[in-house]
Amino acid sequence: MPRRHIRVTGAPEAPLRAALTALRTELGVPESFPPDVLAEAEQSAKAPALPAEDATGIPFFTVDPPSATDLDQALHLSRQGTGYRVRYAIADVAAFVVPGGGLDAEAHRRVTTLYFPDEKVPLHPEPLSEGAASLLPDQVRPTVLWTIDLDAEGRILAVYVRRALVRSRAKLDYAGVQRQIDDGTAEEPLALLKEIGRLREQLELDRGGISLNVPEQEITERDHTYELGYRAPLPAEGWNAQLSLLTGMAAADLMLAHGTGVLRTLPAAPDGAVGRLRRTAHALHIDWPHHVSYAQLIRSLDPHRPDQAAFLQECTTLLRGAGYTVFRDGKLPDITTHSAVAAPYTHCTAPLRRLADRYASELCLAASADDTPPDWVLAALDALPGEMTDGSRRAADVERACVDIVEAALLRDRVGEDFDACVVDVEERNPTVGTVQLESPAVVARVEGGTTPLPLGERLRVRLTQADPGAAKVRFAPA
Secondary structure (H helix, E strand, O other): OOOOOOEEOOOOOOHHHHHHHHHHHHHOOOOOOHHHHHHHHHHHHOOOOOOOOOOOOOOOOOEEOOOOOOOOEEEEEEEEEOOEEEEEEOOOOOOOOOOOHHHHHHHHOOOOOOEEEOOOOOOOOOOHHHHHHHOOOOOEEEEEEEEEEEOOOOOOOEEEEEEEEEOOOOOOOOHHHHHHHOOOOOOOHHHHHHHHHHHHHHHHHHHHOOOOOEEEEEEEEOOEEEEEEEEOHHHHHHHHHHHHHHHHHHHHHHHHHHOOOOEEOOOOOOOHHHHHHHHHHOOOOOOOOOOOOHHHHHHHHOOHHHHHHHHHHHHHHHHHHOOOEEEOOOOOOOOOOOOOOOOOOOOOOOOOHHHHHHHHHHHHHHHHHOOOOHHHHHHHHHOHHHHHHHHHHHHHHHHHHHHHHHHHHHHHHHOEEEEEEEEEEEOOOOOEEEEEEEEOOOOOOOOOOOOOOOOOEEEEEEEEEEEEEOOEEEEEEEE
């Protein structure tokens, strides 16, 4: 999960966007696909491997941001006895990518789609990711189709996975979905998103899991200055995320039962990381009594409030340390759970944007059919965690650099001003150097230049000494 979602508008020659362009060059991010890979993608887009089963009669729909065109999932919800049936169709990338081909090799090189505030660098060429493999409306597409039956409380009763052709009937966006559900005009397959989503949220609460409603941080340029704003997630986004989470949990259980698979695992957070969050909460004047657990606090926060939105951004630091764990031949790993999910879990719902998901789909198809996974999956399995770790690290480097650039752009015209802040970290060997978090705007940056040790966990008046988007640096000194 990204620590911050950031979108930037403005002309390409604007200072902030120019700095982002320079960052892509500095990090060696590929701006285009090799000609042979593009040619293979265009060819496979015309002749994918199609499944025999036809599920195009089911009125699927997608729910994504309005501008999204790389649509990984489509869903259909219905009642089933006293419970529910969730049909969840995932783009079948393996229908287009030949194992060992140039397209496959390029995907292993890129590993993930990289998101910059002004554009994205896709995992697969656009003829696939935003064309033939994307679950766009009124188009017949090959998918990995999950059917998950739930009881009246939203607990899993049965899971079945197979390949099938589907056709989405509508491309919906979160705001429109929320509006239809709130005003009562949503038809049952859509209205059930709230009903099932809230049941799954309650089950998450019961098992001790945590979902972060991380706001989107948006920087807009006006009159040669930048303004910072937050967009809090809608409830419909959380309900939709619960269906993806449900599928990832069902996939993990399938693979564990079958004895071969790849999990997304996360050990429990160390006490030091939670302690740092407590200092951040203090910096933002968020009351966190010692008898209140982290999970309880998260659920009490309002992402519409800037101080609590900033704290939610920082809470994603506890997700660092997540990795991919491979197992085979019935030899299960020591850690099979994801501590934030509080259950076994895997990534499987975003194969257009994440390499591991294509392999998870194949493993689940084999497990559901009680069959052996394809040789090409087994051959690549052991190397997959390392590839995903490298790709995730690259994505984190991009994200961290983008945050630095955006924060520098936000403050570039305020050098010399004083701000209220709190010291959230101090260097052990040099206690005059550390990290402060501003109360407003929600910026975290280095503080140095003082002559006395910084007061860890205490408020401090600081002066902005540097804010350079080109160098991606923000620096403060004690005022």
